[in-house]
Amino acid sequence: MSSIETVDLTKRFGDVTAVDSLNLRVESGEVFGLLGPNGAGKTTTLSILCTILKPTSGSASVNGHGVTDEPSDVRKSIGIVFQDPSLDNRLTGRENMEMHAELYNVDRHMQKKRIKELLELVELTSRADEPVKNYSGGMKRRLEIARGLIHRPNILFLDEPTLGLDPQTRGKIWEYIRKLPSEENITIVLTTHYMEEAEMLCDRVGIIDHGRIVALGQPRQLIKDIGEDIVSLKLGDKSRAEAFKQLSFVKNVKVGETVRLVVEDGAEATPRICEFATQNNIKLRSLELRTPTLNDVFLYHVGRELREENANSRDRMKSMMRRRGGR
Ligand SMILES: Nc1ncnc2c1ncn2[C@@H]1O[C@H](COP(=O)(O)OP(=O)(O)OP(=O)(O)O)[C@@H](O)[C@H]1O
Ligand SMILES: [Mg+2]
The missing domain is CATH 3.30.70 (Alpha-Beta Plaits)
Structure with a gap:
C-alpha cells in the first residue's frame, strides 16, 4: 500500500515555484529521502504533506487521507521533526515528551510506558530529567525524534534530521532512523542535502531541484544508471x-x-x-x-553539483541563520 501519493503537486510563493508538479509515491515501510540543495523545495513539500501549507494546485494523500480535505486525519497519523528545533528549552526532556503526548491525547498509562521505551531507543534515559537547555545539539535532535513517535504515527517526517551535527552524532542518529521501520513499524520520509546521508539511510531517494524530481529510485541503482x-x-x-x-x-x-x-x-x-x-x-x-556517488548522479541530471556553494545567497544565509539558532 502507498503511504503517500502526490499528483501534480505544486506550490508557488509569488513568482517562485517551490514545488513544481510533483508526482510521487512512497510505499509503506520505506525510508524515502528527498535529496536536494538549499531552496530545492524539500521543506515546502514536507510542509504540504504535513498539512502546514496548502498546495497551490494538484493533490496529495497521506495514509489514505487527502491533505486538503482531511487535514486532521492526516495530522493524527503522522509524526514530524521540523528543520528548525522546536523543543521547550526550559522543560526537561521527559516533560517535553509528556507535553507532546498530551497534545496527541495519548492516555496517561500508555504515555509512561511509551516515553520510557522511546527515551531508551534514543539513549536519553539517564539525561531525561535535565532541562533541555543543558542538552547538546545531537541530544536535542534525538529527543525530537523520540517525541515525534510518541503517538505511534504511521509515518514520520524528518526535515534535515542531522543538519549542523558533527559526523559522530550524525552516525548515531542514522542508527536510530535505520532501526525505526522494523521496531516501530513506520514509514519514514526525510529530507537532506547530505548525499552520504541519503545513500546510507534511504531505500529510495527522489533527487529534487527547483521543485522538480530529477531522478528517482534506489541510491545504488541511480548510481549504477549513470555509468x-x-x-x-x-x-x-x-x-x-x-x-x-x-x-x-x-x-x-x-x-x-x-x-x-x-x-x-x-x-x-x-x-x-x-x-x-x-x-x-x-x-x-x-x-x-x-x-560514482549521488553527487555525480545530481551533477549528471542537473549539470551542477549538489553543494551549498551552488545555493543562491538568500537560501545560504537562511541556512546559516538556522544553524546559529535564529529563524
Ligand atoms: N513562506 C515562503 N515565502 C516565500 N518563499 C518561500 C517560502 N518558503 C519557501 N520559499 C521559497 O521556496 C523555495 C523552496 O524553499 P524550501 O524551504 O522548500 O527549500 P528546501 O529544499 O527545504 O531548502 P533548505 O535546504 O535550505 O532547507 C525557495 O526558493 C524559498 O526561498
Ligand atoms: Mg528545508
Whole structure:
C-alpha cells in the first residue's frame, strides 16, 4: 500500500515555484529521502504533506487521507521533526515528551510506558530529567525524534534530521532512523542535502531541484544508471574539457569543481585519457579514478553539483541563520 501519493503537486510563493508538479509515491515501510540543495523545495513539500501549507494546485494523500480535505486525519497519523528545533528549552526532556503526548491525547498509562521505551531507543534515559537547555545539539535532535513517535504515527517526517551535527552524532542518529521501520513499524520520509546521508539511510531517494524530481529510485541503482566509473580531472584550462567528448568510451562530460568523465571501465580508460590529453596539448594537473556517488548522479541530471556553494545567497544565509539558532 502507498503511504503517500502526490499528483501534480505544486506550490508557488509569488513568482517562485517551490514545488513544481510533483508526482510521487512512497510505499509503506520505506525510508524515502528527498535529496536536494538549499531552496530545492524539500521543506515546502514536507510542509504540504504535513498539512502546514496548502498546495497551490494538484493533490496529495497521506495514509489514505487527502491533505486538503482531511487535514486532521492526516495530522493524527503522522509524526514530524521540523528543520528548525522546536523543543521547550526550559522543560526537561521527559516533560517535553509528556507535553507532546498530551497534545496527541495519548492516555496517561500508555504515555509512561511509551516515553520510557522511546527515551531508551534514543539513549536519553539517564539525561531525561535535565532541562533541555543543558542538552547538546545531537541530544536535542534525538529527543525530537523520540517525541515525534510518541503517538505511534504511521509515518514520520524528518526535515534535515542531522543538519549542523558533527559526523559522530550524525552516525548515531542514522542508527536510530535505520532501526525505526522494523521496531516501530513506520514509514519514514526525510529530507537532506547530505548525499552520504541519503545513500546510507534511504531505500529510495527522489533527487529534487527547483521543485522538480530529477531522478528517482534506489541510491545504488541511480548510481549504477549513470555509468560504471568516474574519472575526475583537474585541468590547466577547464575550457578544454569538452574535447574529451571525442573519446568513444566517454559517456558524459561534466564540468564542476573538477572535470568529470563518466566511463564504462575506468581502469582501461585512464591511460587512454592521459594519452589523449598529451596528444591534444591539454594540461592535466591531476587525475582520480573512483566509483560514482549521488553527487555525480545530481551533477549528471542537473549539470551542477549538489553543494551549498551552488545555493543562491538568500537560501545560504537562511541556512546559516538556522544553524546559529535564529529563524
Ligand atoms: N513562506 C515562503 N515565502 C516565500 N518563499 C518561500 C517560502 N518558503 C519557501 N520559499 C521559497 O521556496 C523555495 C523552496 O524553499 P524550501 O524551504 O522548500 O527549500 P528546501 O529544499 O527545504 O531548502 P533548505 O535546504 O535550505 O532547507 C525557495 O526558493 C524559498 O526561498
Ligand atoms: Mg528545508
